[in-house]
Amino acid sequence: MSLTNPYLPRQVTVNAVKNESLETKTLRLKLQNWSMSFVPGQFVQLLLPGVGEAPFCIASSPSDQRHIEITIMRRGMLTNAAHYLRPGDALGVRGPLGRPFPIDQFEGKDLLIIATGIGIAALKSLIEHVVGNRSKYGEVTLLYGARFPEDLVYREDMKHWSSSIKIIVTLSKATPEWQGLRGRVTDHLHEINLKDDMNIAICGSPTVMASIVQSLSLLGINKERIFVSLERHMKCGIGKCARCLIAGGKMVCKDGPVFKASEISLEAIGE
Ligand SMILES: Cc1cc2nc3c(=O)[nH]c(=O)nc-3n(C[C@H](O)[C@H](O)[C@H](O)COP(=O)(O)OP(=O)(O)OC[C@H]3O[C@@H](n4cnc5c(N)ncnc54)[C@H](O)[C@@H]3O)c2cc1C
Ligand code: FES
Structure with a gap:
């Protein structure tokens, strides 16, 4: 039986921010002293301290288990706040979640x-x-x-x-x-x-x-x-x-x- 609390996020740090379009950015996140094994199609819940939590697909290769990338389109409060993130900022992640592509x-x-x-x-x-x-x-x-x-x-x-x-x-x-x-x-x-x-x-x-x-x-x-x-x-x-x-x-x-x-x-x- 796993004793891990599925509601507890794990820490990640913003490694790089890439502007994809006017409304869209890709964040490269470094997993702090942990790794994530995932399959394409899965998502994570991203926690912005003081703002909230929202789901985002993992948009990077599963071959790199120490980093994940997520691409965020500006929509409301959380996604707007995510567009102000800079390298070094600390965030939380829950996941990988959901059923992937076969x-x-x-x-x-x-x-x-x-x-x-x-x-x-x-x-x-x-x-x-x-x-x-x-x-x-x-x-x-x-x-x-x-x-x-x-x-x-x-x-x-x-x-x-x-x-x-x-x-x-x-x-x-x-x-x-x-x-x-x-x-x-x-x-x-x-x-x-x-x-x-x-x-x-x-x-x-x-x-x-x-x-x-x-x-x-x-x-x-x-x-x-x-x-x-x-x-x-x-x-x-x-x-x-x-x-x-x-x-x-x-x-x-x-x-x-x-x-x-x-x-x-x-x-x-x-x-
Ligand atoms: C499994 C999953 C994967 C996702 N992957 C991505 C991703 O890779 N990149 C990305 O940019 N977004 C993704 N989203 C959507 C993202 O979660 C929402 O844009 C985000 O939660 C909006 O939060 P907000 O506080 O900025 O906006 P809010 O203030 O919550 O909402 C702003 C507007 O966006 C609409 N909205 C909010 N959440 C959703 C949603 N889940 N589905 C449809 N419309 C929504 C609201 O109805 C409202 O009109 C994903 C959602 C799910 C469920
Ligand atoms: S988000 Fe709670 S059951 Fe799917």
């Missing part, structure tokens, strides 16, 4: 990763893992949609990833100068070599994810092979408070945040 099941098959907006933060650890273990996977494609050019994050990382995976970026509100693809991610699904046995990992806003799942189903992809990462309001993060309950009775923090599209309804994905 990375072993993904091995040997083609993988399509579909991200929209800040949803790419929930998929970055998976991308880093695949890039770091490239020979274990078949054809890998990242289809990334954002609204404006200035919303695109991980620009430096994408240059690095592009030498081992295919990357398709599309903007739904492109400026006239934008040279790349235009439209929503669902407008570009037909450009991908969809195969019956490929796996698909998705994260984005609820309505967009529901429409992507619907489009993929119409294109004949089995929902058993579609994995969505959901975001819901949370409190405990460990299945005790029911704050994150979704239609169908599952809890996002414990049963997810990664779900097979066959396990939950389209309404639960899009709610």
Whole structure:
């Protein structure tokens, strides 16, 4: 029996801060005298002393167990406060929490990763893992949609990833100068070599994810092979408070945040 209190955070220190876009920063956190073994798709509860606690996906490679990165989009009180953090600041972390992507099941098959907006933060650890273990996977494609050019994050990382995976970026509100693809991610699904046995990992806003799942189903992809990462309001993060309950009775923090599209309804994905 473990005597560790799951509500007690462990200490981390901000190691580096990277501006990704006007509203988004990535914090590199050093774990103080401890290490974390996690699997892509899991999240942590981040505690800002005097401010509060909120869930964030781990956005770094699981191969480094002494540091984690999290990408934070400015939304309300806690995320605004997080944007003022500087190297050396001390924080608390609980985790890793939640059900991850089934990375072993993904091995040997083609993988399509579909991200929209800040949803790419929930998929970055998976991308880093695949890039770091490239020979274990078949054809890998990242289809990334954002609204404006200035919303695109991980620009430096994408240059690095592009030498081992295919990357398709599309903007739904492109400026006239934008040279790349235009439209929503669902407008570009037909450009991908969809195969019956490929796996698909998705994260984005609820309505967009529901429409992507619907489009993929119409294109004949089995929902058993579609994995969505959901975001819901949370409190405990460990299945005790029911704050994150979704239609169908599952809890996002414990049963997810990664779900097979066959396990939950389209309404639960899009709610
Ligand atoms: C499993 C999980 C992983 C997450 N990963 C990331 C991540 O990697 N990067 C990131 O920037 N954010 C992530 N989030 C969302 C993040 O937790 C919220 O943005 C944060 O809690 C907002 O806190 P706040 O005090 O700044 O804003 P609040 O004042 O609490 O809220 C500001 C606005 O954001 C909305 N909001 C707050 N929390 C959520 C939520 N959980 N889901 C949807 N809308 C919300 C509120 O309705 C409100 O409109 C994740 C959420 C979950 C559940
Ligand atoms: S956040 Fe408490 S049960 Fe999920």
